[in-house]
Structures are given as structure tokens and as C-alpha cells.
Amino acid sequence: MDDLRYVSRYLRGYRLHLLVAALLIFVETIAELVIPFLMARIVDVGITSGDLSLVLATGRQMVAVAVLAGVCGFAYSRFSAAAAMGFGANLREAEYAHLQDYSFSNLDEFDSSSLVTRLTTDITVIQNAFVMGIRPLLRSPVMLVAGLVLACTMSARLALVFFAVLPFLAVALALIVRHVAPLYAVLQGVMDRLNETLQEDLVAIRAIKAYVREGHVADRFEQVNAALADTATHTFGGAVLNMPVFQTAMAIANVGLLWFGGQMVASGEIGVGTLTGFMSYVLLIMNSLNMISSVFLLLARAITSVGRVCEVLCEEPGMDPNPSGAKELADGSVEFRDVSFKYNPAAERNVLEHVTLRFAPGSTVGILGGTGSGKSSLVQLVPRLYDATEGTVMVGGRDVRDYDVHALRAGVGMVLQKNVLFSGTVRDNLRWGNPDATDEEILRACRLACVDEFLDRIGGLDADLGHGGGNVSGGQKQRLCIARTLLSHPKVMVFDDSTSAVDTATDARIRAGLAQVRDMTKVIIAQRVSSVRDSDQIVILDDGHVHATGTHEELLASDPIYQELYYSQTATQEDTHGAE
Numbered sequence: 001m002d003d004l005r006y007v008s009r010y011l012r013g014y015r016l017h018l019l020v021a022a023l024l025i026f027v028e029t030i031a032e033l034v035i036p037f038l039m040a041r042i043v044d045v046g047i048t049s050g051d052l053s054l055v056l057a058t059g060r061q062m063v064a065v066a067v068l069a070g071v072c073g074f075a076y077s078r079f080s081a082a083a084a085m086g087f088g089a090n091l092r093e094a095e096y097a098h099l100q101d102y103s104f105s106n107l108d109e110f111d112s113s114s115l116v117t118r119l120t121t122d123i124t125v126i127q128n129a130f131v132m133g134i135r136p137l138l139r140s141p142v143m144l145v146a147g148l149v150l151a152c153t154m155s156a157r158l159a160l161v162f163f164a165v166l167p168f169l170a171v172a173l174a175l176i177v178r179h180v181a182p183l184y185a186v187l188q189g190v191m192d193r194l195n196e197t198l199q200e201d202l203v204a205i206r207a208i209k210a211y212v213r214e215g216h217v218a219d220r221f222e223q224v225n226a227a228l229a230d231t232a233t234h235t236f237g238g239a240v241l242n243m244p245v246f247q248t249a250m251a252i253a254n255v256g257l258l259w260f261g262g263q264m265v266a267s268g269e270i271g272v273g274t275l276t277g278f279m280s281y282v283l284l285i286m287n288s289l290n291m292i293s294s295v296f297l298l299l300a301r302a303i304t305s306v307g308r309v310c311e312v313l314c315e316e317p318g319m320d321p322n323p324s325g326a327k328e329l330a331d332g333s334v335e336f337r338d339v340s341f342k343y344n345p346a347a348e349r350n351v352l353e354h355v356t357l358r359f360a361p362g363s364t365v366g367i368l369g370g371t372g373s374g375k376s377s378l379v380q381l382v383p384r385l386y387d388a389t390e391g392t393v394m395v396g397g398r399d400v401r402d403y404d405v406h407a408l409r410a411g412v413g414m415v416l417q418k419n420v421l422f423s424g425t426v427r428d429n430l431r432w433g434n435p436d437a438t439d440e441e442i443l444r445a446c447r448l449a450c451v452d453e454f455l456d457r458i459g460g461l462d463a464d465l466g467h468g469g470g471n472v473s474g475g476q477k478q479r480l481c482i483a484r485t486l487l488s489h490p491k492v493m494v495f496d497d498s499t500s501a502v503d504t505a506t507d508a509r510i511r512a513g514l515a516q517v518r519d520m521t522k523v524i525i526a527q528r529v530s531s532v533r534d535s536d537q538i539v540i541l542d543d544g545h546v547h548a549t550g551t552h553e554e555l556l557a558s559d560p561i562y563q564e565l566y567y568s569q570t571a572t573q574e575d576t577h578g579a580e
Helices: 002-011 015-049 052-100 112-119 122-156 156-203 205-210 214-239 242-266 272-313 375-381 405-411 426-430 439-448 452-458 472-486 504-515 552-558 561-578
Strands: 334-341 350-358 363-369 390-395 410-414 492-496 521-525 535-543 544-552
Touching: 002 272, 015 052, 015 122, 015 272, 052 112, 052 122, 052 272, 112 122, 112 156, 112 272, 122 156, 156 205, 156 214, 156 242, 156 272, 205 214, 205 472, 242 272, 350 375, 350 544, 363 375, 375 492, 375 521, 405 410, 410 521, 426 439, 426 472, 439 452, 439 472, 439 504, 452 521, 472 492, 472 504, 535 552, 535 561, 544 552, 544 561, 552 561
Parallel strands: 363 521, 363 535, 410 492, 492 521
Antiparallel strands: 334 350, 334 390, 535 544
């Protein structure tokens, strides 16, 4: 119930629609309940006495009531649809907006496939429950109570037959709902796994074809799809049991009512019209019970989806964005003061341990280290993608926590290890760095990042990059990402192994272009010594610790790890040239 109360706030702007829909449903229900009384009057009074004028007058009343019920039903569908779709849109927008406030640590808690399901399938389930559930939820209790009262008014003795069947029907429907409700959570979890498999296979379709693994992924998808089909069959197979149970109970009730009602008509206790009207009320009552059971099943699934959506909406952002903090970086200096870091507070070991470093403003810093040494983790602390577990990270002479996080990230440009481009043109993608950039500024950034070497071949700034930049190579994608970051004119620019897919000659030209930008601190993570040898400072990380710092010459003369990297790469290059 807490989750339902929480999401109800997103009905804003549509509460009047919901109120009008509820009023229309009430009027429609009352109108439908009046019709059997009018029908009984026609049969017992008008036809029995041969009063044709009474029959016609009552018939006109029945038509008017039926038209009123139809108009109310039509108007209800319009108002309820508007309320449901608006509610779903508000909920989806709020969920998406909240995701934008997540820190990287929050995003680590959810699989992307699960987030997609929660933004699409779960919202759709809630909307469907809203559209299909409000009507029976409002009508059924009114019809049930009013139908029982009116049926008892017509013949209390005959109502005893119905009351004998009612408890068995109620218990059976309650057991069905109790069995099916937990299965919906399992169903949504299997849906998450299906989305995850689909997402992974579609993103990696080129690799799948390159390794001729179509059969393998087809088998894997078949297994996940079969699991979803089996789970859905088990879930909905239980859900539809309410219909045969309802039909059986209704058949038994009708037989009993006709048997005893026929005897009462024969003995003169009640009229044929009364029996006909009573049977109409029984039908309304049974239908209301059936609708109630269907609504419970619908709500059980919707409540599962509401809970999944609330998990996203109620997740507290992992860091305070500090909107009232400093809005500008004084310079590009970076300092780590006894910094330790781990991604999960429950982890036994830190990824970084007691790191103390300082990068002067405008300097070029290279960071080397083996896989898992903490290079990427270190630089992700600079723009507060994650917060340090212990110690302080300083940028521009301030603790990064003292900045408005948006201003900090605007001043710290980062070319991530996983390059991301979006559907659209080259110009559209590069303007992510600066929406107001002119074509001249874009072309200058392209020259610095060596994008101009292939720009004309792909169609210039208006070239379509395709989904995820699929129309360009890995090296071209890296250079476009560098140009995009340069357009933001950051005080600090971090390159997280962002030239790994380009050749050494192009790497050298990119470094030469970046050297022209004097007022920007450049932090370069690389695997090749040649990418960082001209840096003002080189940092060697080893298992999360700072192993050594110095220039190329200092480290080559004294540090064994740097010596091993340098000579192994030099020997490999010499062997390659010799083979050529």
C-alpha cells in the first residue's frame, strides 16, 4: 500500500479525470440496476393486466435508462483513458528523470535490461491495470451490494439458494488470487533476463557473426524464451481458472434458482416477472464477483510492477550533487590526499589504497599500470563519477565535494574507456561537448583529434554515424570522442586509454595536437609507454598503490616495472619492424 500511495502522486493533472470517471461509473451502475426492476414491472403488471400503455411507458423508461448507461460508459472510457495514459507518462518521465540523478554507484545496483523493463513493460502493466481495473473496481462492489439488497427485496426466500453457492465461489476465487499473485514477480524477473539476452546479442551482433556463433546465441535465446513461455503459461494458466470456477458456480446457482423459483411461481408465491428480474440480479451479482476476482489478479500483477518502479524511484542518489556549491574551477590542478576507494562498502579490499598525488595545472600526466591496478578507478574520482571512500580529491584547489557536480564535470572533460556515440550526424555528436559550437570550432577540435584525416571520406560533418557510431571504426570513434570532449573546453581532460585503437603514428599526432592546448591539464591512461613518455609526470600504479612517479628518464633509470614495460614494448616493435 505504501508503494501505491507513493506512485499516486504522479496522478497530478489527471485527478479530475479520475473523479469524473468514478462519477460516471456510479451513474452507469445505478442505471443498470434499475433495468431489472422495470423489466419485472412490465411482466408482472403490464403484461399480466394487459395494460399496453404501461408496457410502452415502462419500455421507454428502460430505453432512456439504457441510453444513459451507454453514454456514461462511453464518457468513462474517454476520461479513464486520459487519466491512465497521463499517469503512465508522468510515472515514466519521473522514473527516467530520477535515473539521470543516479551516481555510478546507483547504476551498479541495476542491470540496464532491468531498467528498460521497468521503464516500458512495468509501466504498461500499470497503465493497463488502471484502464481495465478502475471500471470493475468501482462497479463491482456497488453491483454486488445493491444486487444482493434488491434480490433480497424481491424474494428473501429465493435469495437463500444463491447465498448457499456464494461462499464456495468466494473461497475458490480467493485461493486462485493467492496462488497467482506471487508468480507475477517471477514473471517480471524472467522478462528482465529475456531483455538482457536480447540487448547483449543485438549490441554484439557483429562479433557474433565474426565468430560464427549464430547457432549458439540462437540456442541461448531459445532457452530464455522457453523459460519465459513456461513461466507465463504457469502464471496465466492459474489466472484463467477463475472463469471455469465462475461458470460452474453460476450454472449450479441457475439450476437451483430455476428449480425452487419454478415451484414458487407454480404455487403463486412470486410472479414470472419477479423470477426473471431476480435471475437478472443474480447474473449481475455473479458478474460482479467475477470482475472482482479479475481485478484482484490484474492488481496483483500491477502491484508487482509498482513495487519494481518504486525501487527505482525510491533509490537515493549515491552522492549529493551539491547544487549550491562552487560553479567554476579556478585552474586545472588535481590532488589526491591519502585517497582510498572501493566500489562496494561491503568489499573486503580497497581498489585504491592511500594514494597521494598532485598534478600541476596545465601539465601532462601519464598513468601506467597492469590490468586491475586501479587506473580507471583513480581518474573516475576526479569528476566525482564515484566518491572516494577515504581521503580527499582536490580539483582547482577545492575538494570535489564542494563543487556543484554539474559544474565540476563541465570543467573536467573525460574520454571514457568505453567510447559512446549516438545516432545522428557527426555535428550532432560533437555538439554534445558544446551545444553552441560553430562549425569552425568543431573543425578545429577535429584537427586536434586527427578527425580531419577521415572526415571527408565519411561525408563531412553531416555524415550519419548510425546507431552507436556503428558506421565508423573503433579508432575513428575514439578520435571523435576526443574532439567532442575538446569542444567543452575543460580545465582538466582525462583520457582513459582513449587512443588504444589508433596506430602509433596517429597517436603521436593526437598528442602533438593536444600539446597546443596550453591551459588544460591532461591526464592520460595508456598501455603504451610511447603514449606517455613525453609527459611532465608519469605515475606507475600497482595493485591500487602508487608504485612510483617521475619523468620518463627518471623512471627508466630507476623503476623496474617501467623498465620492463619499456623494454618489452621496444623489443616487440623492433621484432615487428625486423619481420617486415
